[in-house]
Structures are given as structure tokens and as C-alpha cells.
Amino acid sequence: MLLLPKFDYLEPENMRSALELMASLKSNAKIIAGGTDIIVNMKKGIISPKHLVSLVKVKELFGLEQRKKGIVIGSHVIVSELAESNLLWKNYSLIAKAASVLGSPLVRNRATIGGNIVTARPAADLPPALMAVGAKVELKSKKGRREVALDEFFLGPGKTVIRPDEILTKIILNELPPFSGGDYIKLGHRKALEIAIVAVASRVTLDKPQGIIKNVRIMLSAVAPQVIHAVSAEKILMNEKPTDKLIERAATLAMQDCRPISDIRGGAEYRKEIVKVLTKRTLANAVKEVNRKKVKSER
Amino acid sequence: MKKMITLFVNDKEYEIAVLPNRTLTQVLREDLSLLGTKEGCGLGDCGACTVILDGRPVNSCLVLAVQANGSQITTIEGVAEGQSLHPVQQAFVDHGAIQCGFCTPGMILSAKSLLEKNAHPTELEVREALSGNLCRCTGYQKIVEAVQTAAKTMKKTSGRKRG
Ligand SMILES: Cc1cc2nc3c(=O)[nH]c(=O)nc-3n(C[C@H](O)[C@H](O)[C@H](O)COP(=O)(O)OP(=O)(O)OC[C@H]3O[C@@H](n4cnc5c(N)ncnc54)[C@H](O)[C@@H]3O)c2cc1C
Ligand code: FES
Ligand code: FES
Numbered sequence: 001m002l003l004l005p006k007f008d009y010l011e012p013e014n015m016r017s018a019l020e021l022m023a024s025l026k027s028n029a030k031i032i033a034g035g036t037d038i039i040v041n042m043k044k045g046i047i048s049p050k051h052l053v054s055l056v057k058v059k060e061l062f063g064l065e066q067r068k069k070g071i072v073i074g075s076h077v078i079v080s081e082l083a084e085s086n087l088l089w090k091n092y093s094l095i096a097k098a099a100s101v102l103g104s105p106l107v108r109n110r111a112t113i114g115g116n117i118v119t120a121r122p123a124a125d126l127p128p129a130l131m132a133v134g135a136k137v138e139l140k141s142k143k144g145r146r147e148v149a150l151d152e153f154f155l156g157p158g159k160t161v162i163r164p165d166e167i168l169t170k171i172i173l174n175e176l177p178p179f180s181g182g183d184y185i186k187l188g189h190r191k192a193l194e195i196a197i198v199a200v201a202s203r204v205t206l207d208k209p210q211g212i213i214k215n216v217r218i219m220l221s222a223v224a225p226q227v228i229h230a231v232s233a234e235k236i237l238m239n240e241k242p243t244d245k246l247i248e249r250a251a252t253l254a255m256q257d258c259r260p261i262s263d264i265r266g267g268a269e270y271r272k273e274i275v276k277v278l279t280k281r282t283l284a285n286a287v288k289e290v291n292r293k294k295v296k297s298e299r
Numbered sequence: 300m301k302k303m304i305t306l307f308v309n310d311k312e313y314e315i316a317v318l319p320n321r322t323l324t325q326v327l328r329e330d331l332s333l334l335g336t337k338e339g340c341g342l343g344d345c346g347a348c349t350v351i352l353d354g355r356p357v358n359s360c361l362v363l364a365v366q367a368n369g370s371q372i373t374t375i376e377g378v379a380e381g382q383s384l385h386p387v388q389q390a391f392v393d394h395g396a397i398q399c400g401f402c403t404p405g406m407i408l409s410a411k412s413l414l415e416k417n418a419h420p421t422e423l424e425v426r427e428a429l430s431g432n433l434c435r436c437t438g439y440q441k442i443v444e445a446v447q448t449a450a451k452t453m454k455k456t457s458g459r460k461r462g
Contacts, residue, residue, distance in 0.1 A: 001341060006318075006320055007320060009363065032366070035361050036358075036361050039322075040342050043342065052319070052363075056366070103343075104346070105409065105427070106343070107343055107358065107431060109355040109356060110357050
């Protein structure tokens with residue numbers, strides 16, 4: 001049986017005492033949210049924090065709410081709730097879809113969105129989908145709060161801009177412009193409990209139904225130390241009509257935008273091919289979603 | 300330092316002192332002697348340690364007992380009603396969905412949770428709901444059939460409300 005090292009466990013009563021605690025303990029403390037990453041890492045002996053701080057009593061971290069201009073998700077919302085949320089399926093279906101393929105149902109019932117972000121695994125499922133819609137995170141410490149775009153949050157595998165005294169409190173999704181759609185597809189060796197070999201999240205915004213592309217983001221995951229933009233693919237799509245031919249060309253460019261490695265999960269060449277296929281499919285589905293939404297709103 | 304926690308396991312209240320580094324699996328097995336919950340991998344991969352925690356099936360090997368303080372927990376020991384097996388348990392027996400039995404408690408708890416949310420799951424939905432529970436013996440087919448049979452029996456007897 002894998003045993004956990006010794007540590008002290010703390011449950012601050014509210015946000016203010018949580019921030020005090022993090023400020024005084026600094027690098028000696030780690031937050032435990034769902035525990036699906038940190039407990040595994042502690043059992044394997046990779047990390048051994050002196051204190052684990054649980055924020056279960058900090059109620060404000062558990063909400064998923066519509067605001068005037070978008071949606072705000074508390075850092076401790078579990079992945080299952082994202083996958084079950086009608087609000088997300090309606091407004092940001094790619095995030096709900098990414099949530100529904102994370103780990104297994106058992107893992108999703110504990111894993112939190114905040115944990116999935118802070119842990120910064122290169123193949124984590126939620127970050128690419130969140131980045132495709134331009135999500136921001138709120139970080140709080142005793143000294144104050146700051147908002148950081150997810151694009152600027154990750155520094156490398158396991159590395160982020162979060163300081164030891166900071167708590168990720170919420171994820172902010174600004175309302176997408178009208179005529180936006182998206183999709184997330186992950187390829188693994190099997191359907192569950194699988195880390196992505198490659199995953200792609202795409203989001204497009206058209207000027208009108210069947211119109212031209214005004215904005216596009218294509219995020220490629222598991223093909224670099226961190227999630228990357230398919231820069232040249234995004235570029236040729238701008239201000240163009242998303243025809244099958246153009247999408248095919250963009251997908252080929254996406255393949256050249258990444259530098260995957262070969263490992264036990266897949267060879268570099270294979271990964272590139274998959275990037276192409278998934279870019280094509282996610283873009284086509286994103287465009288389809290725009291046109292589907294339009295039909296609904298006309299009813 | 301030990302912490303005092305309260306667990307409501309299978310409708311019974313337990314007040315116990317636990318060290319923070321003990322998992323819910325360990326406390327259920329070692330302190331409460333509920334040996335139906337198994338530990339396989341200890342890392343979230345196999346599902347042998349599945350319990351229902353506040354209405355959702357989870358890997359109890361990845362939950363600290365202190366994190367479960369105040370929670371309602373159902374283990375395999377709490378599934379039967381007195382002397383009669385739960386329809387999911389009965390169907391597992393009838394279909395030969397149990398071989399060595401190590402995965403069975405977890406499978407049954409995941410299946411029971413599914414059927415409470417979705418009374419008529421498709422085969423795909425059953426497989427998806429059980430995808431965090433690994434079985435080295437049966438090849439899954441009989442397990443899936445058992446769950447589908449249980450869905451039918453539960454529908455027939457749904458006049459009697461089950462917990
Ligand atoms: C069997 C298994 C399969 C998995 N499959 C997948 C998969 O397919 N895709 C995937 O993306 N992930 C997968 N994971 C990884 C994991 O489940 C996710 O990354 C999960 O979202 C982590 O969230 P958590 O709440 O459990 O994090 P925790 O383990 O509680 O925390 C993770 C890290 O984040 C820090 N942290 C957590 N919350 C905060 C906060 N609010 N502020 C500051 N720091 C914080 C913690 O200190 C810790 O360092 C899998 C894990 C297991 C065990
Ligand atoms: S023992 Fe918990 S998942 Fe394997
Ligand atoms: S019956 Fe042996 S592991 Fe499933």
C-alpha cells in the first residue's frame with residue numbers, strides 16, 4: 001500500500017484567514033483541492049509539503065454563475081459539474097466537452113478546475129479549451145488581487161506564474177461575441193483514464209452566419225512543453241470564409257506550427273498527422289456550431 | 300496531530316480521531332473494519348476503492364479522511380437492504396459478472412450511482428460510467444449485461460423507492 005508522508009492539515013474558516021495562512025506558511029504549504037494530483041504526487045514521493053491547506057469552508061470558491069458579461073467559475077468547482085452544466089454547454093460547449101473527457105467519472109467527481117490549471121500538466125484537458133475562449137484567472141494573496149490571462153499563466157510543465165502565497169480563486173470567461181462556436185477533441189489510446197496523445201481546442205467567431213472569420217484561436221496540446229497557438233493556421237483563416245478547402249490548408253499549417261516529441265505514447269510524425277486531423281475536425285465543428293446556434297435563436 | 304472527524308457511513312455516525320495523512324480507504328478498512336472497500340493501485344487508476352461520497356462515486360484512495368469530515372458515505376456494505384441484495388448486486392450474481400471479486404464493490408457502487416441518475420442507460424453509457432473501474436477477470440461484457448438487467452428490474456420495482 002502506498003502511504004502518505006506526514007503533514008499538518010489546515011482548514012481556514014474563510015478567505016481572509018486562508019490568505020493570512022498562505023502568507024505566513026509560504027512554500028511550506030500547498031493547497032489541497034480535489035487531491036487527485038497532489039495526493040498521487042505525495043504518495044509517489046515527488047513532493048512532501050509540511051502543511052496542506054483545504055479551502056472547503058471558503059464557500060465563494062464553489063460557484064458557477066452567469067454574470068452580466070460572461071461566466072465566472074469558482075476554482076473549486078468540480079470537473080463533473082462543468083460537464084453537467086447547461087450554462088456551459090450553451091455558451092462554451094468546448095469547455096464542457098473537455099471536462100467530460102477528463103480522467104474517469106470517479107476522478108471527475110473530485111478533480112477541480114483550479115487544480116487542473118495550477119498543476120500545469122502539459123496534457124491537461126481544461127487549459128486548452130479555456131485558452132481558446134480567452135479565459136482569465138483571478139489570483140488572490142494577502143497583498144491584493146490580480147487577473148492573469150491563461151495565455152500568460154503557464155511557464156512550462158508544472159510551472160506557472162502563481163506565487164506560493166497566492167490562491168487561484170476564480171476563472172473568468174468573458175462573453176463571446178455573437179456567432180462564435182468551438183470544439184475540443186482529445187485523442188488517447190483508450191476512451192477513459194487517458195492522458196491526451198494530442199488534443200486540439202478551436203474557437204471561431206464569424207461576422208454573421210455563413211460569414212467570414214473575424215476571430216479564431218486554435219490551441220494545440222501535448223505537442224510542446226505547454227499549450228501553444230497554431231499561429232500560422234490562425235493567420236490564414238482571418239477575414240476569410242471558412243470553406244472546407246481553407247480549413248484543410250489551415251490544418252496543414254497547424255501541423256507545421258508544432259514540434260512534438262516522440263515518446264511511449266506516440267511518435268512525433270504521428271502526432272503531427274493527428275494535429276492536422278483534429279484541427280480540421282474542431283474547426284469544422286466550431287463553424288457548424290455557429291450556424292446551429294443561429295438556427296436556434298431564430299426560433 | 301490527530302484530528303477529530305465525524306463520518307456518516309451507511310447511515311451510521313462515527314466519531315473518530317485520525318491522522319491527516321490517512322486516506323478514506325484506510326480509515327474505512329482499518330478503523331471501521333469495513334473491508335468491502337478494496338485498495339488496488341492507491342493512485343486513482345483502478346476504482347477498487349470506490350465509495351459514494353455525498354452522492355457521487357469517488358476514488359477513496361485519493362481522499363484524505365479529514366477531507367471527508369461531515370460527509371455521507373456509502374460503501375458496498377451499505378448497499379443491500381437487510382437480507383435482500385440490491386438489484387445491481389443480484390444481477391452481478393445472476394450474470395456471472397463476479398470472478399475474483401476484487402473489482403466488484405467498486406463496480407456495483409459506480410453502477411448504482413449511474414442507475415440513480417439515469418434509469419435507462421445505453422450500453423455506451425454503462426461502459427462510460429464504469430470506465431474508472433478496472434476488472435482483470437471478466438472482460439467487462441458480463442458486468443455491462445448485469446447493469447442493463449438491473450436497470451430493467453429496478454424499473455419494474457420502482458414503486459418501492461430505493462436509497
Ligand atoms: C487516474 C487519474 C486520471 C487523470 N486523468 C486526467 C486527464 O485525463 N486529464 C487531465 O487534465 N487531468 C487528469 N488527471 C489529473 C487531475 O485529476 C486533474 O489535473 C485535476 O483537475 C486536478 O485537480 P484537483 O482539484 O484534484 O487538484 P489537487 O490535486 O488538489 O491540486 C493540484 C495542484 O494545484 C494546486 N492547487 C489546487 N487548487 C488551487 C487553488 N485554488 N489555488 C492555488 N493552488 C491550487 C495544489 O496545491 C496542487 O499543487 C488525472 C488524475 C488521475 C489520478
Ligand atoms: S485503489 Fe483507488 S483507484 Fe485504485
Ligand atoms: S472480477 Fe476479478 S477484477 Fe473483476
